[in-house]
Amino acid sequence: MSYSGVISRLLPILACVLLAVVAHAGPARFAFTVNGLDFSLSRYQVESDGQLRHLGHIPLRKSPPAVVMDPSGRFVLAISKAEGLINVFRLDPANGDLTPVPGSPFETRARSPFDIVFHPSGRFVYVAARFGGVGAYAFDGESGIVTPLPGSPFKAQKRTRSVVMHPSGRFIYAVNGYSNSVSAYAVDPQSGVLREMPDSPFSVAEIDAIDYRALKMEDVPAGAGGIPYHMALDPAGRFAFVVNWAAASVSVFRIDPDNGRLAAVVGSPFFTGFNPYSVTVHPSGRFVYVTQWSTSKIAVHALDPHTGRLSPVSGSPFASGGIGPVALVFNVEGSRVYVPNYESNDVALLDVDTTTGVLQLRETIKTRSGPWDLALAGGRAVAAQSPQLIAARGTAGLALFDGAKGDLSVMATAKTDGAVQAVAVRPDGHFAYAANAGSNTLTALRIGSAGLSVVAGGTVATGRRPAAMAIDVNGWYLYAVNSDDDTLTAWHLDPDSGMPRPVQRAPVRTGRQPVAVTLDPAARYAFVVNAGSNDISVFRYLASAMPLLTDSRKYGSPFAAGKEPVALAVEPNGHYAYVANAASNDISAYRIHHQSGALSALPGSPFKTAKRPVDLTVHPSGRWLFVANRDVSQVSIHAIEKGLGALALAARELKLPVQPGSLRLGPKGDILWVLSEDGRRLLRLAVEGTTGGLTLLSDESLEQPIADLAVVAGSRR
Known part of the structure; x- marks a missing residue:
């Protein structure tokens, strides 16, 4: 081949690689999972250490199995299998918010889309349709509009489950689960139209040691073979890997760089463990990772770069951290990998030894039910604003303070209907809600540059003596417990006006004298603390877009606590809940069931703490539990045992100049505010990020006593 011919062949590959590098330069700031059982798309903040923290979720149409970022990093696409749709969202790079593009969702015109992949140019997108071959579409990089290409969908064989694009953008491959084959196509670089290769489809493998139980799955035809499930390519585009569900193996092919044809390498297929579900290649190209559905483990193989042979690494397979691992997504450096576990409703974060x-x-x-796939996205770093504090001051109404200042100068005030006993703030920081115990009402207020203003018509009736409130992470629903009539009331919050509107079938009954309500980080469950009956009521959401209306009675709700429970906190990963029992001077610790929200006591629970614990909160890192102990005027610092949730036997304490009544953590976990029992003093404590140690920064006396306090996260305003 001539020098000019080599250059002309390399240029498209280099252009595609450069585009990918530019789009994904820098660390991931956001992550997204599609949740197949919940019909939703979850959003997460990716912390600097790789931890995921919930930002909310978006309802989708039925059964979304896959999500992908476009190469520019500006759009998120999720497919809905049951309805044949592509949902397209524009990503806000500052806060991770998603906005549907005009016309979304788009019809695929291909039955049961199951996987989705972009052309490296970003101009075309393709789906594997289980009953329709390969769908091909033009993608408008400015508007996000999806348009079917002429001839789409392109014919494949039975049960097309997976589709992958060659890094050069010249070839595309589709796995046919019930035909034991891979269909291969050439991609027209101008039109995106597919042309099946002359030798396609390629047989996956001669099948040995079949898992016959897998062949008894519903609708598996006779002669299905190894049931190839998923496919991946190495970053250089030299090898292709196909996992075979019923054959417990990985088939490896060498890719012809001239025409894209596949040829099995010597020794293929390679054993990988029963029911391999998905396969992913490490960004370095040195290792191949396979999720094992039946064992919930991850097999890791070293790849011989010359022969394509696979060999297990020492210690393989490794625990996936959950049940039913279905995907693996690496960060750019390959030092971390995220694994959605479909059956246990969680996403695991694993560290990778790159050597x-x-x-x-x-x-x-x-997370939500049935996480099926995950995508990472970059973003724009935004300087966090200082948090603000909003205080409920009884008959004096509400006051807004600058949380960064120790002098607590009042920025704004507002009067409501009656004596304000509790306050809650919507996560975006645009609205606050005041519970007026004297008048049994709730009032909505707008938080703006001009301060606080009551929303016109925004006062609604509650139950008798509303005592505490909570708002879900989406800002969709507000919940209030009513202590004098033992109920929980729910309202839908208008996204624009902030107006609370009653939801159907609310209020619902709780235990006796409910005093607190807490939601889990994924907004699947609500926990109501019943001080009069010494127990916790658990309520479940009915769907991704519905409020909680169902008491988990058939799963054991209410669940016993200690004497006079007064507060509950859930750690950021959603595994464990902690309850402060004021009269028994201890902390009840529970594991939260991943499907029902049922609470089961952890070994060693309850854990002793100092006298009269009246409030508690978990650090955003999930490493420490802070407890306000009223009668000894201190905050106890309990270390949380990693992976177990138990509290360390020895707690540290910080002696306070007041009797604490409530605790509020800043959004970054670096500041802890302590409100005195009588509401007349507010302490500001610094939280040491490595040890969780506390240092008193300021101690301010208040002109008006405060009944409740909420933090307005400045970065979301």
């Missing part, structure tokens, strides 16, 4: 390929589980975060 050996070995995995080490770090943590899992509970």
